[in-house]
Amino acid sequence: xxxxxxxxxxxxxxxxxxxxxxxxxxxxxxxxxxxxxxxxxxxxxxxxxxxxxxxxxxxxxxxxxxxxxxxxxxxxxxxxxxxxxxxxxxxxxxxxxxxxxxxxxxxxxxxxxxxxxxxxxxxxxxxxxxxxxxxxxxxxxxxxxxxxxxxxxxxxxxxxxxxxxxxxxxxxxxxxxxxxxxxxxxxxxxxxxxxxxxxxxxxxxxxxxxxxxxxxxxxxxxxxxxxxxxxxxxxxxxxxxxxxxxxxxxxxxxx
Amino acid sequence: xxxxxxxxxxxxxxxxxxxxxxxxxxxxxxxxxxxxxxxxxxxxxxxxxxxxxxxxxxxxxxxxxxxxxxxxxxxxxxxxxxxxxxxxxxxxxxxxxxxxxxxxxxxxxxxxxxxxxxxxxxxxxxxxxxxxxxxxxxxxxxxxxxxxxxxxxxxxxxxxxxxxxxxxxxxxxxxxxxxxxxxxxxxxxxxxxxx
Ligand SMILES: Nc1ncnc2c1ncn2[C@@H]1O[C@H](COP(=O)(O)OP(=O)(O)OP(=O)(O)O)[C@@H](O)[C@H]1O
Ligand SMILES: [Mg+2]
Numbered sequence: 001x002x003x004x005x006x007x008x009x010x011x012x013x014x015x016x017x018x019x020x021x022x023x024x025x026x027x028x029x030x031x032x033x034x035x036x037x038x039x040x041x042x043x044x045x046x047x048x049x050x051x052x053x054x055x056x057x058x059x060x061x062x063x064x065x066x067x068x069x070x071x072x073x074x075x076x077x078x079x080x081x082x083x084x085x086x087x088x089x090x091x092x093x094x095x096x097x098x099x100x101x102x103x104x105x106x107x108x109x110x111x112x113x114x115x116x117x118x119x120x121x122x123x124x125x126x127x128x129x130x131x132x133x134x135x136x137x138x139x140x141x142x143x144x145x146x147x148x149x150x151x152x153x154x155x156x157x158x159x160x161x162x163x164x165x166x167x168x169x170x171x172x173x174x175x176x177x178x179x180x181x182x183x184x185x186x187x188x189x190x191x192x193x194x195x196x197x198x199x200x201x202x203x204x205x206x207x208x209x210x211x212x213x214x215x216x217x218x219x220x221x222x223x224x225x226x227x228x229x230x231x232x233x234x235x236x237x238x239x240x241x242x243x244x245x246x247x248x249x250x251x252x253x254x255x
Numbered sequence: 256x257x258x259x260x261x262x263x264x265x266x267x268x269x270x271x272x273x274x275x276x277x278x279x280x281x282x283x284x285x286x287x288x289x290x291x292x293x294x295x296x297x298x299x300x301x302x303x304x305x306x307x308x309x310x311x312x313x314x315x316x317x318x319x320x321x322x323x324x325x326x327x328x329x330x331x332x333x334x335x336x337x338x339x340x341x342x343x344x345x346x347x348x349x350x351x352x353x354x355x356x357x358x359x360x361x362x363x364x365x366x367x368x369x370x371x372x373x374x375x376x377x378x379x380x381x382x383x384x385x386x387x388x389x390x391x392x393x394x395x396x397x398x399x400x401x402x403x404x405x406x407x408x409x410x411x412x413x414x415x416x417x418x419x420x421x422x423x424x425x426x427x428x429x430x431x432x433x434x435x436x437x438x439x440x441x442x443x444x445x446x447x448x449x450x
Binding site: 208209210211213232234236238241242243244245246247248 | 356357359360361362363365366367369370373374394395397398399401402405
C-alpha cells in the first residue's frame with residue numbers, strides 16, 4: 001500500500017522527538033518506516049527506543065514496546081531515568097509495555113522453534129494488535145531474539161515482510177532492535193533484517209587513544225536524505241544527545 | 256588596588272559586548288582569580304546569566320571554594336570538570352559539577368554543555384572555557400580547532416557568550432592563531448601586569 005505523501009512528494013514524517021535524530025533526518029523518520037537499531041551490548045539501543053516511545057506518547061501517538069529479553073516491569077529501572085517520563089502516559093494507555101513471552105504463551109507457542117504457521121500467527125497477532133490499538137510507534141526489542149526462534153532465513157523474511165507491510169499501511173513507525181557483536185560485519189544476525197528494513201541506525205563504541213566514546217550513525221533511511229556522518233552520543237536524563245564526531249585528522253579508525 | 260582593577264576591567268569590557276560574542280581572554284597567571292571574579296560576580300550575576308564553566312586547568316572544587324569565599328551564589332553556576340575524574344570520588348563532588356573523564360573527550364565536553372543549557376532553555380548563558388592552553392596540552396591543534404569551531408558556532412546561535420581563557424605565559428603561535436580564527440573579540444589584561 002502506498003504511504004501518505006505530501007503534495008510535493010515529500011513523505012509525511014514521524015518526528016521522533018529526539019531532536020538530534022530529527023535534525024540528522026531532516027525532520028524525522030518517514031512515517032511507516034521500519035528501522036533497525038543495530039548495535040553491540042550496552043550501546044544505548046533500548047534507551048533510544050524508550051525515548052522514541054515516550055516522546056510519541058507525549059505527542060498523543062499510541063506507543064507500544066514489545067519486550068523479548070527483559071521483563072517489562074524491570075525495564076524502566078534499567079534505563080536512564082528520563083525526566084520527561086510521566087506515569088500517566090502508561091495509565092492512559094498511550095504508552096504500553098508487553099512481554100512477548102506472554103504472547104507466545106497465549107498463542108500456544110511452547111516449542112523453542114517456530115514453524116511456518118506459528119511464525120505467521122505471531123506476525124498477524126502483532127499486526128492486529130497495532131491495528132486494534134491504533135499504535136503509531138512500535139518497538140520490538142529485540143528482533144534478533146525473535147529471529148532466533150524462527151531460525152530459517154526464509155521464514156524470517158516472510159515474518160518481517162508480512163509485519164512490515166501491515167505496519168507501513170497503518171502508518172506505524174517501527175524500531176527493531178538488532179543485537180550484533182562489535183566485531184561483526186553488517187548490521188544484523190541473519191542479514192535479512194537489514195535488507196528488508198527501511199532504515200538502519202547503528203550504535204557503537206569507538207576507541208580513540210584510550211578513550212571510549214559512544215557513537216551513533218544513520219546508515220540508511222528510505223524516503224529522506226540524511227547525514228551519514230558518525231556522531232558521539234550521550235544518554236542523559238533529558239534524553240539522547242548527539243554531537244558530531246570530531247575528526248581532527250587523527251582519528252585511528254575502528255567502529 | 257591592582258586586584259580590584261582587574262576585576263572591574265574584565266566586567267566592564269564584557270559588558271560592552273553584545274550577546275552571542277565569542278571572546279578570547281588573554282590573562283597573566285596572577286590575574287586568574289580576579290578575572291574569574293570580575294566575569295562571574297560583576298558580569299554574569301549582574302546580567303542574570305546561566306554560567307557553564309568548563310575547567311581543564313584546576314579542579315572545579317578549587318574554583319567553587321574561591322566563589323564561596325566571595326559569597327557568590329552558586330544557583331546558576333555549573334561546572335564541566337575535565338580533570339577531577341581521577342582525583343575525586345562520587346560523594347565528594349559538588350552537585351553543580353559534572354565530570355568528563357578526560358580533557359581529550361572534547362565531544363563529551365560539548366555534550367555536557369548542551370545538557371546543562373538544555374535544562375534552562377529560557378535563560379541566556381555564559382560559557383567559559385578554562386583554558387585553551389590546558390586543552391592544547393592534551394589535544395592536537397586540528398582537533399582542538401574543530402572543537403572550538405563547532406562549540407562557538409553552536410553557542411553563538413543560541414545567543415550565549417563564550418569566553419575562552421588563554422594564559423599568556425603558555426601561549427604558542429598555534430594557540431594565538433586558533434583564538435583569532437574563532438573569536439570576535441580579544442580582551443587583553445596587560446595593562447595591570449607585573450606589579
Ligand atoms: N540509571 C542510569 N543512569 C545512568 N546511565 C544509565 C542508567 N541506566 C543505564 N545507563 C546507561 O545506559 C547503558 C545501557 O543502555 P541501554 O540499555 O539502552 O543499551 P542497550 O544497547 O539496549 O544494551 P543491551 O545490549 O544490554 O540491551 C548502560 O551501559 C549505562 O551506561
Ligand atoms: Mg537493550
